[in-house]
Amino acid sequence: MPAIRLDDLTLGYDRHPAVHHLCGEIAQGSLTAIVGPNGAGKSTLLKGIAGALAPLDGGLTLAKGKRLAYLPQSADLDRSFPIHVYDLVAMGLWGSAGIFGRIGFGAKARIEQAIAAVGLTGFERRPISNLSGGQMQRVLFARLLLQDADIILLDEPFTAIDARTTSDLLALVQRWHGESRTVVAVLHDIETVRRAFPQTLLLARETVAWGATAEVLTPANLLKARQMVEAFDSHAAPCERDAA
Numbered sequence: 001m002p003a004i005r006l007d008d009l010t011l012g013y014d015r016h017p018a019v020h021h022l023c024g025e026i027a028q029g030s031l032t033a034i035v036g037p038n039g040a041g042k043s044t045l046l047k048g049i050a051g052a053l054a055p056l057d058g059g060l061t062l063a064k065g066k067r068l069a070y071l072p073q074s075a076d077l078d079r080s081f082p083i084h085v086y087d088l089v090a091m092g093l094w095g096s097a098g099i100f101g102r103i104g105f106g107a108k109a110r111i112e113q114a115i116a117a118v119g120l121t122g123f124e125r126r127p128i129s130n131l132s133g134g135q136m137q138r139v140l141f142a143r144l145l146l147q148d149a150d151i152i153l154l155d156e157p158f159t160a161i162d163a164r165t166t167s168d169l170l171a172l173v174q175r176w177h178g179e180s181r182t183v184v185a186v187l188h189d190i191e192t193v194r195r196a197f198p199q200t201l202l203l204a205r206e207t208v209a210w211g212a213t214a215e216v217l218t219p220a221n222l223l224k225a226r227q228m229v230e231a232f233d234s235h236a237a238p239c240e241r242d243a244a
Contacts, residue, residue, distance in 0.1 A: 001063050003028040003151050003182035004049060008058035011041070011048040015056060018044040019203065024210050026199075028063060028150075029180040031173070033187050033197035033213070037229045040203045042186040043073065046155050049184070062151065066182075069149035071140055073156045079129055085139050086124040089114055092146025114142040119168060134165035141169050152176055154185040158192065170196055190217060204228035 002025035010020040019041035026032055034042045047053040049060060050070035062068065090111050115121055118138035128136060137157065144152060154173070158166045174196065176183050187193050193200055193213060200216040202208040204225040209216040 010057040031177040032199040033193040036203035066150035069147040070153040092143035114145040134161040
């Protein structure tokens with residue numbers, strides 16, 4: 001069974017479709033990029049897979065028994081919340097220990113290892129409001145490490161961070177892939193996709209191309225995606241089935 005299957009999936013807001021009639025499968029253990037112009041519906045699709053947005057029509061299926069972790073865009077996160085690095089990373093254990101679960105010696109060791117893995121040893125007691133954008137993203141990746149998920153969704157994980165942080169976090173993505181975890185990432189940097197992601201979904205409110213990255217990211221397909229988004233009517237009618 002695939003990790004994720006899309007069955008004529010339509011997602012949107014106030015019953016107006018943002019992406020529609022998506023069909024396809026993401027194989028377990030695969031490394032897939034979702035790309036497309038601004039307004040193509042990339043983040044909407046990731047929210048739908050994460051369960052944060054209900055389908056307007058069609059549906060999607062996750063492989064039974066697989067744990068899922070979702071990292072939204074950094075702009076969706078409240079950096080003013082009064083919490084330290086250590087405690088935010090420790091939240092990655094909630095799935096196994098519960099919100100009020102006791103953090104024992106073994107769990108503390110795992111938290112410290114995750115913080116070390118993203119290069120933030122010594123930052124444990126620093127408030128997240130004092131972190132740079134790159135440091136904050138490292139913290140969020142450390143939390144993902146502790147979630148130990150089978151399916152990992154990343155929405156623009158490398159936006160507005162420095163090149164070294166991007167390289168370090170991309171190495172973690174490659175590590176997850178090497179562990180046969182399924183990783184799906186929304187990305188803007190086409191060269192990063194070409195270099196590091198074997199599979200790509202090119203989206204423009206609907207599927208333009210989906211498959212091996214070299215076959216998807218052709219000049220013709222990229223031009224088609226841009227033209228499709230530019231031509232899209234933002235006032236498109238609501239999904240007929242839901243409107244009935």
